[in-house]
Amino acid sequence: MTTPTGATRAEICVVACAEAWRGDGEILAATAGTVPALGARLARLTFSPHLLLTDGEAMLLSTPQDPGRIEGWLPYRKHLSLAARGKRHMMMGAAQLDRYGNQNISCVGDWARPRRQLLGARGAPSNTVNHPVSYWVPRHSPRVFVPRVDMVSGVGYDRAAAQGPAVARFHGLRRVVTDLAVLDFATRDHRMRLASVHPGVGTDQVRERTGFALAVDGEVPTTREPTEEELRLLREVLDPHGTRDREVRT
Amino acid sequence: MTGLDKRLSLPEFAGRITSGMTVGIGGWGARRKPMALVRALLRTGVRDLTVVSCGGPDVGLLAAAGRIRTLIAPFVTLDSVPLEPHFRAARESGALCFEEWDESMFLWGLTAAAHRLPFMPVRGGLGSDVPRRNPRLRTVTSPYEDGEELLAAPALDLDVALVHMNRADVRGNGQSLGPDPYFDDLFTEAARHTYLSCEQIVDRFAGPPQSLLVQRQNVTGVLHTPRGAHFTSCAPDYGRDEAFQRAYVRAAGDPGTWREFEARFLAGDEHAYQRAVDGREPEEATA
Numbered sequence: 129m130t131t132p133t134g135a136t137r138a139e140i141c142v143v144a145c146a147e148a149w150r151g152d153g154e155i156l157a158a159t160a161g162t163v164p165a166l167g168a169r170l171a172r173l174t175f176s177p178h179l180l181l182t183d184g185e186a187m188l189l190s191t192p193q194d195p196g197r198i199e200g201w202l203p204y205r206k207h208l209s210l211a212a213r214g215k216r217h218m219m220m221g222a223a224q225l226d227r228y229g230n231q232n233i234s235c236v237g238d239w240a241r242p243r244r245q246l247l248g249a250r251g252a253p254s255n256t257v258n259h260p261v262s263y264w265v266p267r268h269s270p271r272v273f274v275p276r277v278d279m280v281s282g283v284g285y286d287r288a289a290a291q292g293p294a295v296a297r298f299h300g301l302r303r304v305v306t307d308l309a310v311l312d313f314a315t316r317d318h319r320m321r322l323a324s325v326h327p328g329v330g331t332d333q334v335r336e337r338t339g340f341a342l343a344v345d346g347e348v349p350t351t352r353e354p355t356e357e358e359l360r361l362l363r364e365v366l367d368p369h370g371t372r373d374r375e376v377r378t
Numbered sequence: 379m380t381g382l383d384k385r386l387s388l389p390e391f392a393g394r395i396t397s398g399m400t401v402g403i404g405g406w407g408a409r410r411k412p413m414a415l416v417r418a419l420l421r422t423g424v425r426d427l428t429v430v431s432c433g434g435p436d437v438g439l440l441a442a443a444g445r446i447r448t449l450i451a452p453f454v455t456l457d458s459v460p461l462e463p464h465f466r467a468a469r470e471s472g473a474l475c476f477e478e479w480d481e482s483m484f485l486w487g488l489t490a491a492a493h494r495l496p497f498m499p500v501r502g503g504l505g506s507d508v509p510r511r512n513p514r515l516r517t518v519t520s521p522y523e524d525g526e527e528l529l530a531a532p533a534l535d536l537d538v539a540l541v542h543m544n545r546a547d548v549r550g551n552g553q554s555l556g557p558d559p560y561f562d563d564l565f566t567e568a569a570r571h572t573y574l575s576c577e578q579i580v581d582r583f584a585g586p587p588q589s590l591l592v593q594r595q596n597v598t599g600v601l602h603t604p605r606g607a608h609f610t611s612c613a614p615d616y617g618r619d620e621a622f623q624r625a626y627v628r629a630a631g632d633p634g635t636w637r638e639f640e641a642r643f644l645a646g647d648e649h650a651y652q653r654a655v656d657g658r659e660p661e662e663a664t665a
């Protein structure tokens with residue numbers, strides 16, 4: 129399925145991810161997953177030229193157009209310090225997310241003896257209390273969007289508010305991009321809101337695929353289309369082999 | 379005091395590790411893991427270890443052999459394969475006690491141990507379920523005007539640390555030539571004894587001074603183990619053996635296949651392991 133501009137769903141998602149870093153200035157755009165990585169690179173090449181990007185390991189890239197050209201060194205230890213200083217906006221993945229943005233990448237089921245052990249909390253606890261965080265969910269489903277996560281790896285708004293100033297001080301979840309929609313927390317009590325649906329997706333479809341009631345105010349807009357220049361950069365420069373379409377099927 | 383030449387054989391090293399020890403393992407995920415040292419431990423009867431690691435197949439192999447009582451880790455992954463199959467199985471069968479730490483807690487816990495401090499304050503972990511699943515974690519209130527209540531990451535004091543370097547000298551100075559030192563120098567500083575394996579032993583180091591990561595006053599034994607990080611990566615000497623890693627993951631999925639894998643690769647000494655790796659059919663080595 130394509131849209132008036134001929135963009136695929138994956139391309140809509142890349143641009144929706146890129147938008148997460150709009151206006152972020154000179155900070156590190158960190159990602160997990162193909163589509164967010166492309167989004168960060170697209171933002172860097174267009175409307176957020178000051179962003180810093182890594183090669184996925186310890187090097188900072190001068191430009192995403194030339195992976196061999198580096199501008200800095202960011203091994204894990206410096207990376208963690210940078211995150212603690214707040215100079216980073218990361219888009220992480222999530223095995224589970226609840227309505228306040230509590231995220232689980234640790235395990236599914238009872239933590240003491242999980243049904244499915246996943247990665248472990250990794251840096252999610254510190255990321256969420258130190259700098260802006262967004263999430264990428266390539267398959268929007270009630271298995272991901274659950275009433276209650278089995279383990280809070282990344283801290284959500286309700287936890288941050290309840291735990292006091294040391295947690296809330298630098299906490300801020302920006303948006304959740306999925307293959308169907310963009311969600312945010314722009315509600316009075318920071319409950320997750322349906323911010324936009326991707327072209328061709330109905331709001332009912334998103335509601336059905338979400339395991340809790342999403343906040344909706346008024347008419348839900350449609351996620352914006354990529355510009356011609358964005359499509360050109362994405363298709364010719366950043367992802368000529370179409371890896372984006374393997375993460376989000378059209 | 380032993381002599382300046384700290385070289386040991388793998389059996390000599392393994393004989394110094396006893397059951398119940400707390401063992402820190404350097405590297406990160408499936409990158410520059412001291413795998414020859416881990417394989418040497420598998421040949422002993424050592425058990426009930428507390429393993430401290432940014433985990434990869436080091437944790438997987440020790441867990442599969444039932445050697446871990448407690449694991450302290452922020453994650454266990456094979457990088458190009460996100461989930462470590464043996465770690466998963468051990469957790470899902472309740473075979474090991476897991477202390478799940480946040481990465482920044484882990485960094486500061488090692489730093490505290492390296493500085494002989496009881497803890498370091500850290501924001502990461504607060505508000506998450508990490509402290510709720512770990513009753514030994516405590517908070518600490520800043521004595522200054524801010525009065526913030528922060529997590530007190532306890533010192534990760536290690537009995538021994540195991541690290542793998544690109545180059546070392548016989549005295550125990552170690553050089554990391556890859557893009558990321560990970561936490562390896564901290565591991566050596568947090569441990570009473572460090573055993574350092576390396577790709578090459580040199581008389582004279584070449585390369586920038588910043589690459590001289592590990593210092594001999596922190597090292598008890600040096601082991602020359604060419605391709606000793608296999609199948610994890612050891613840049614720039616070699617990359618991860620992805621075909622081998624895929625075979626490892628496939629084998630881990632079934633007890634019978636795993637026994638065959640063990641018989642083929644892990645039944646002999648390190649030379650036998652390396653020969654078995656080289657003895658793979660060309661199509662296996664790229665599968």
